[in-house]
Amino acid sequence: MSEADAVADGLRAPLGGAAGAAPPVPAARPRRVIRSRHRDRDFALRRALLVADLLGVTLALTLTLLIAGRRGAPLADAVWILPTLPFWAFLFRAYGLYRRPLRQFEPTHLDDAGSLLHAVVLGTLGLWLAYRIAPPQRLNFEEVAIFGLLALPLVASLRVALRLVNVRLKGPERVFAIAPPHDVLTLGRKLRRHPEYEMELVGAVTEGSEEGDDGEGETSGLSLAAELDAVEDLVGSGQVDHVIVRLDAEYLPQERVVELMRACHREGVRFGYFPGVPGLLPPGADLNHLEGMGVLSCHPPVLSPSSAAIKRGLDLLLAATLLVVLSPLLALAALAVALDSRGGVLYRQTRVGKDGRRFELFKFRTMVTGADTMDDELMTRSVDPDWLVMERDPRVTRVGRFLRRNSIDELPQLWNVLRGEMSMVGPRPLSERDDRAVRGWRRHRLDLVPGITGYWQVLGRNGIPFSEMLEVDYAYVASWSLWHDLKLLVRTVPVVLRRRGAN
Numbered sequence: 142m143s144e145a146d147a148v149a150d151g152l153r154a155p156l157g158g159a160a161g162a163a164p165p166v167p168a169a170r171p172r173r174v175i176r177s178r179h180r181d182r183d184f185a186l187r188r189a190l191l192v193a194d195l196l197g198v199t200l201a202l203t204l205t206l207l208i209a210g211r212r213g214a215p216l217a218d219a220v221w222i223l224p225t226l227p228f229w230a231f232l233f234r235a236y237g238l239y240r241r242p243l244r245q246f247e248p249t250h251l252d253d254a255g256s257l258l259h260a261v262v263l264g265t266l267g268l269w270l271a272y273r274i275a276p277p278q279r280l281n282f283e284e285v286a287i288f289g290l291l292a293l294p295l296v297a298s299l300r301v302a303l304r305l306v307n308v309r310l311k312g313p314e315r316v317f318a319i320a321p322p323h324d325v326l327t328l329g330r331k332l333r334r335h336p337e338y339e340m341e342l343v344g345a346v347t348e349g350s351e352e353g354d355d356g357e358g359e360t361s362g363l364s365l366a367a368e369l370d371a372v373e374d375l376v377g378s379g380q381v382d383h384v385i386v387r388l389d390a391e392y393l394p395q396e397r398v399v400e401l402m403r404a405c406h407r408e409g410v411r412f413g414y415f416p417g418v419p420g421l422l423p424p425g426a427d428l429n430h431l432e433g434m435g436v437l438s439c440h441p442p443v444l445s446p447s448s449a450a451i452k453r454g455l456d457l458l459l460a461a462t463l464l465v466v467l468s469p470l471l472a473l474a475a476l477a478v479a480l481d482s483r484g485g486v487l488y489r490q491t492r493v494g495k496d497g498r499r500f501e502l503f504k505f506r507t508m509v510t511g512a513d514t515m516d517d518e519l520m521t522r523s524v525d526p527d528w529l530v531m532e533r534d535p536r537v538t539r540v541g542r543f544l545r546r547n548s549i550d551e552l553p554q555l556w557n558v559l560r561g562e563m564s565m566v567g568p569r570p571l572s573e574r575d576d577r578a579v580r581g582w583r584r585h586r587l588d589l590v591p592g593i594t595g596y597w598q599v600l601g602r603n604g605i606p607f608s609e610m611l612e613v614d615y616a617y618v619a620s621w622s623l624w625h626d627l628k629l630l631v632r633t634v635p636v637v638l639r640r641r642g643a644n
Contacts, residue, residue, distance in 0.1 A: 180409045182311045182382060187239045189303040194233050195226050197296030198264065205288040209281075218277040225271050229264055236260045242304070246338050250301060251628045258293060265289045308339050314411075315380065318345040319372065319401075320387035328385065335600070340383065346372060369397070373404045381410055389417030423619045442619050444589070451623060456565050459630075460558035467552060474505055474549050481540035484510040487553060492570040495590045500562040502570060503553035507541025508534070548637045554593050566626040567592025568614035579611060586614035589621065594633040 202222045206215035233239065236256040241249045265288060272280045280288075316332065318325050329342040346369050375381055384405050386398055398414070405412040416422055427438045444452075464471075475486045488506040491499050515536060537545065544550040557563040563570065570591035571579070579586070596617045597610050605613065617625070 180382065182307075182314065183243045185311055186242065186304065186307050189307045190239055190242065190300055191230060191233075193299035193303045194238070194296055195229060197299045198222065198229055198261075198268075198292050199226070201288050201292035201295050202268070204291055205284050208287055209284050211281075212278060221272065221275045221277050222268065224275075225268060228267060228271075232260050232264050232267075233257075246340065248304075248337050250297065251631060253300075254297070257297060261289065261292050261296065265292065313339045313341040314382045315343045316340050316383045316385060317372070317375065317381045318342060318347075318385050319369070319393060320345065320347060320385070321389075321392060322347045324387055343381070344375075369393075372401060376401075376404050376408050376410050383411040383413060385413040385415070387417055388414050392417065423616050439619075442621050444621060448623060452564065452626065453561075455623075455626070456558050459565050460555045463552075464555050464559075470549070471552060474544060474552070477540045478506055478538075478544075482509060482538045491573055492591070493573060493576040493587065494562055494570060495587055497587055499573070500557070500560075502563075503556055505541075505544055505550040505553060507538060507544050507550050508536040509538060512536040546640050548640075551593060558593065562590070564590040564592045565594065566629050567595050568617060569595060569597050569610065575607070578607075583611040583615055586611060586618055588618050594629060596629065599629055599632045599636055 199219070199222055203216065203219040206212055206219050209215075212218055236259060238253055238256055238260065241253060245252070265285060268288070269280050269285050272278075313336075316328075318328055320328070325342075325345045325347050332338060332340050332342050372384070376384065384401065386393065386401065388398065402412045422437065423439055427440070429436045429438055478486050484506055486506060488504045488508070489501050490504075492502040494500050541550070554563055558565060567589050568586040568591050596613045597605060600613060
């Protein structure tokens, strides 16, 4: 009999037994909710980040003293950074650089950049003071400046590298879902499309079927658990790292949700949940407490005149700079389009912009002349019933296929940005045909100027269904901030280089 079975039998035994009966097995001490250390995978990640930080500052100082070239024994002087490493570790911890990566789904490299910069600046000052009292020669201004310039990129790069090593060694976080079939399949698809989340859906409890499901769970490669009662045993088996539940009283009783959450806490497993009503928890929601009662607050979005001016100024600066820098590439692309097939170099189409205003969008032509007249005929072959998306569109030319894969066809839209019809970041500009399918609250996506890039483009482009694209655009509008725009601009670069979602 296993220890768990013995404990269970002890808990089920009566308080008093018959004469001569064996005494009841004493109940084991309940496992504590609070733990003395993180789960193995998170513990390893924290240690990997710590190694990255300490190695980064050590390498930065070593390179600094070698580059400065004014010391007789630069390597020996660099060794004196070792006594300061505990201070660096405490400093990075105080800035939350070991906590946030464990709590956020998306990689926090960009969110950590500000805290990392502050920590490096403060740590550089502390290092300068330490070398004033240490035996080696004091750090001069040149050495302090070089160290500051080297430490930030070195630490940031090593944090990314060692996080990848941790994923390779420990594997992705194993997620178990308790939700209706459609939500389970959607969650699995999203996690597969975004390996940077370091999460993998390994199983689920799902009851009933939904219209249009057609048994997709059988063919998705997902092993579905049969009974909800077995989930707590599964949580205690060490095969699951994260349980995600849909909050729906009709689907899962509230008391059962609380029991599962407490079981996860006891076993050191993360517990997540999402509302039964889609879109009820938009980005930017804040958790507040009223005497222990948690309240999620969704604040109304605000684009003040000053923020609008900054956003427009950023658009003008980036669009003008990119047009100048990329002018040779634009000329080569135009020449290739002209030589490849008949028709104009630029493709013009009426799109729907802010507040429903129409404007003419510019792109390099990537299809044969008259491609728009084939839309109705090709819709029967579309992988998305709401708009035309095809793996191999027969209308795309040879040069057009290359331009699309590398997102070069989008570059003429920089002229739309200069004209104020588009922004560098914003909702996707829809054609008049697609815009007619947008109803109700989804039309608030037009409250902001459409953009060349945005959440939809960064998260997967054509791999995201039309209905979800509208929700993603609304989420961008509802949670707009200048910092979000800057992050999306930076995240666009690797998406374009990896050609994710390009069609």
